[in-house]
Amino acid sequence: MKAAKNYLLISLISLIILASLHLLVFQRQDHMSSALLFWEFQVPRLLSAILAGAGLSLSGLLMQNIFQNPMAGPYVLGVNSGASLFIALVILGGGPILLSQLSLVSAAMLGAFLAAGLMFYISTKVSSLQSLLVIGLMFASFTGAIESVLQTLAAPEQVKQLFIWNMGSLQQLSAAQAPWLSTLVCVGILGSLLMVKALNALVIGEFQAKQLGIQVQWVRFFVLLLTALLAGSITAYCGPIAFVGLAVPNLARALLKTQDHLPLILFSVIVGALFLVVVDVLILLLDPWMSLPVNVLTAVLGAPYVAYLMLKRQ
């Protein structure tokens, strides 16, 4: 427990330092100093890195718990794909009324929730980890194909809008939208904290959790709802961001050596935020030479770690 506290403290301090660095790097690069630019561009960008990182790694932790599978996550299990598909439907196929910001977010959440529910249903039918991951992959290909079909039918301007969204970006969040995303992520964190006891019991399986007095069906529904809320809203604002949800909770368990979800939730939230802030600082530093999308860097940093985890499990 003491080690967990130390890790939490260290990660929190790192997050504060890196967040300050993020603001400094941004300022140096764009030679911006006016208060307006600070509040309109810098703060929303930093906030979206923090919120997306925190929310995605938390939804990964929750999914790994209810799927009882350390390789689960919103991206590999197609929750992002569900959100993407619905976003594509709105951008490419929807009428002008549907194109308001709110409908983009609610469409992403609906898509995320449906995908999460579908994958969960499949996971009760197939028990093997490999099959489930392959099905998640197939689901992603399938939704990708539908998006391609929609693109051929859409106007070039709409296709471009979707393409940019798909690259993942921390610059899309406006100052006016920031409070919305902040609220959603906070609701996700608080909701998860209220389920710590149930999440801890679910570690040893649904059957045993029921015998320990946990209302498993209700908890499962609530977790899927929170996952869709988190992954859906973040995907709507920042695009599909990979590897955060998969890598960070695994790192949390490996470092903290615990299955107590109170420290795991806190650590995943802080380190997830830290991870994306570091990624964005790198993006800002490399900006004079090349302009990298978020997804590229999260993959460069996250994919080797996930591959290492897979190898270690053999």
Place this chain on the structure above:
Amino acid sequence: MIRFKNVQVGYTQVLLEVEDLALDSGRLYALIGRNGSGKSTLLKSVIGQLPLLGGHLDIGKHSIDQLIKDHVQRAREIAYVASMFNGIEALTLYQYVALGRSPYLGALGRLQPADQNKITEVIARLDLTRLASKPTPELSDGERQLGSLARAIVQDTPLMVLDEPASFLDYFNRELLLDQLQSWIQADSRRTAIFSSHDIDLCLEKQIPLLILSNKKLVFLEKASKEKVMELLRQS
């Protein structure tokens, strides 16, 4: 006291019936039956994971129907041990045992000092103290099974149900598990335990009263000879 009255057990068809049977508190019962005779199904009904197809089953002063509806109360009345626990990455033995306190904790799942004392004491009684901080995948089958028993003990229920708890254990660990179970019963006269087993010899040697599944019925034998047991099993 566990009371069966015209109980019908099964998923869609009636697999077995228990007409009239009362199991006294303060005792340990062994459930014996051949493969496929419905031992696990009967135990699932007793712990409230499978609704009865008919009849009445009372666990202490609650009916099983009440307990199926009230999850927390059920967890305070009935503890369950499966035949095998494989261990979970990053889950220490202490944390595993501590899960038994879940029905008494708040939503945040924080252990109070009284919970911690209880857990430490039970771990010590089962001689697991030196393993408490080890991750469960690193323990032996026997150590994990004792851990499952410890978890059920800290759950502090009047009834404990164990589904073939010793089937993956060697002779010495089987005996150790049974002895620990018997001393748990003896410590409080309100306690009852039912475990299923194929180890007829050990049950007879320890003079454990037997519940034998024979010909879709449950037969209670206070003291039995091996011949009698075998004869009943052949009928199923």
